[in-house]
Amino acid sequence: MTVRTTAPTAATRLLDAFEGVIGIPLPVRVRCWDGSEAGADADLTVVFRNRRAIRRVLWSPNELGFVRAYVSGDLEIDGDIFRLLTLPQLVDRLGKLSLRSPDRRIVLRSLATFLRLAGPGLPPRPPSVEVSRRRGAKHTKARDASSVSHHYDVGNDFYRLFLGPTMVYSCGYWDRQPKSSGDSGTLDDAQIDKLDLICRKLGLGPGMRLLDIGCGWGSMALHAAEKYDVSVVGITLSREQCQWARARVEEAGLTDRIEIRVQDYRDVADGPYDAISSIGMSEHVGASALPGYAAKLFGLLKPEGRLLNHAIASVVAREGGNGNGLIDNYIFPDGEVLPLSRTVDAFERAGLEVRDTEALREHYALTLRAWVDRLRDSWDDAVRLVGGERARTWLLYLAASALGFEEKDRLTIHQVLAVRPSDDGSSGLPRTRSLWLG
Template identity: 80%
Template sequence: MNIRSTAPTAAERLLSAFEGAMGIPLPVRVRCWDGSEAGPDADVTVVFRNRRAVRRVLWSPNELGLVRAYVSGDLEIEGDVFRLLALPGLVDRLETLGVRGSDRTAILKALATFVRLGGLGLRPKPPSVEVPRRRGAKHSKARDASSVSHHYDVGNDFYSLFLGPTMVYSCGYWDQRPGDRGAIGTLEEAQNDKLDLVCRKLGLQSGMRLLDVGCGWGSMAIHAAEKYDVSVVGITLSHEQAEWARARVSEEGLSDRIEIRVQDYRDIVDGPFDAISSIGMSEHVGDAALPEYAAHLETLLRPEGRLLNHAIASVQSRTGTEDAPGLIENYIFPDGEVLPLSRTLDAFERTGLEVRDVEALREHYALTLRAWVSRLRGTWDDAVRLAGAERARTWLLYLAASALGFEEKGRLTIHQVLAVRPSDTGSSGLPRTRALWLG
């Protein structure tokens, strides 16, 4: 007589272990290397393709273990990645899994389950795209150049897949389109509207000289030169960005008005400039160096000159560290630091810059990131061909998680801060009302 075994399957044991350790039910389906499945029918299935995926979690029982498993391909996500990442409390629990004293018993039980499922063995090598241990002083010029290269020098064609023809790698400005009854337009329109918003806030006029710090692929420089007839110096630490930007400048016939340099902001000495834009760059500066950043840019501005700083901010005081366990520090922005808005305002004001306007664009970045995710998914085969499967998975996970980070309250936001360098007489040079200086 055949007696059917009632022992839990690998998938059932694995799902139960995660739910016990995290303290929350997981409304996802789990599939294991032996074909067993557990959990409810759901919009997303987490697939453990082999026992090495379990070993990665056992060696790094927090967010990093699962990130390594996914990036390496040992773990796959079938279905709606947003649905998985949006599970209430998931990110916070993954960040602290294995170190929360109040859950020690459940965590030890989960780890024992991982061992029984084949988690014992040598530590698996990290995926090839993981940042190696950092050397040199944090935020030194050499280390900053290396960090920027890691993130941006991964192939211009790869970035173009999800950024689109504008090649703007920062938050768009999703304004309502005239006559469209609430429609907010395309990604290209949102990025062009953002660039124009920056130009208007800076009060650009024909003949002015603009410094674009962290110029990326040259989009802001080209927009300002074409639409506002200014001359521009754009700087980046990415050689690939600079090569692409110079080619675009040449194609647009703007080489006489735009200079693209591979240069650290600390090495700029040819001021003064009438205006400075810094879009998505100061996150690389770091908390300790932020006062130096603000002070140096202040010296480069003429009296009554304007500075616009467009940067992600944390709602609470959180910064990246060398020991950060998760996705951002180890794969995306090594040494990046997302600071509260108050740190930026304090650094600016201590230099003598006068902050005149702050605008939050949190919802705009969520829309931008979802648009990037959609485009990356739609060009997935090309992304894998251009950047490799590991890097493509890294960027998909990063963009999707970031979108949710901006949609949730209390996590991430983004601000445009407009400051001026007052003249010796105290004049800001700004019109009295916001409507007037926006034009």
């Protein structure tokens, strides 16, 4: 524990308590509501603006308590958010406090300090942007539409701050010589290269018909129509995305070749299509609905038609989320990140033939860090557009996600290419990967 040479203040007592339960010195500075400060003279200061910040952590001594304190503004981070999120064992140890610990006396002493500093009070109300607990079956059409709206209908101008002119909200493909993560041109190039990679994997060409499931702001549809001369139907459950995408299509003069709909994938009935792209959408499908999703896509494809499914995957199963953290309560309600094996199994059981899968884990880490840089550079505009709570939510989410993809045993992302074989078993694919990639 850190040696103190002055009378204990709120900050020194608080830092001592945290170090007691963590078991190691923390390389941070702590500032409290009374102006007191303690800790290493580091470039990272954790600011407890009021006693309520401590009560939030006490009532939810895990990831959710920290998230609520930060999102609400009761706790501030003065410095690099990545440094706080990578402090060894911090959130993990706080979430596993137990009176059965070998250091039980230290834990009890620290807990008593927290209680005294927190003061009396009921559990603080969650921040207004937290998703209320919902009842009923998951992944109904109405509930999925509500979940998608929560995440995407927060303002197109807000998303543009960190997505940039491409308006692509998925992992880029960093095929060119990397520059700094904050170089907007490099990020934009990575997104364009990703769209082009998908088009080439799908074998798109003039006269073909593409279905883009979860079309977002229309970027894939526009790229495919402009560069590969295909007709595209793009579907989304977000009305704000649809409005923006339709305006882009009209501005590009491509209304005769691109149709953007507000539509659930389960309601698409105008197949067959030569190709289907699903980019960053199947995370919303869920384990229980995955077999139906795979069967629906199979039915919408022509024989020898290709499917490209671009989706985050977990290294271990995380079905249904843990219901107790940032992603479940603030970002993707009802989202489920499944192992790659579950997706491949569902596709094969539906009759699709999986021909290729490509992992892009490091690519997503680069993309997320570039988004963080852009959001921080546009912070005042972000707060003006969506308010402080939501802006802090997105910054925390993007930063934590970047770290999740940088660690090899947490998250990854795959592009899975599958085909619907013809009745005679033909896939329609050239024999080698180099040939079908073009």
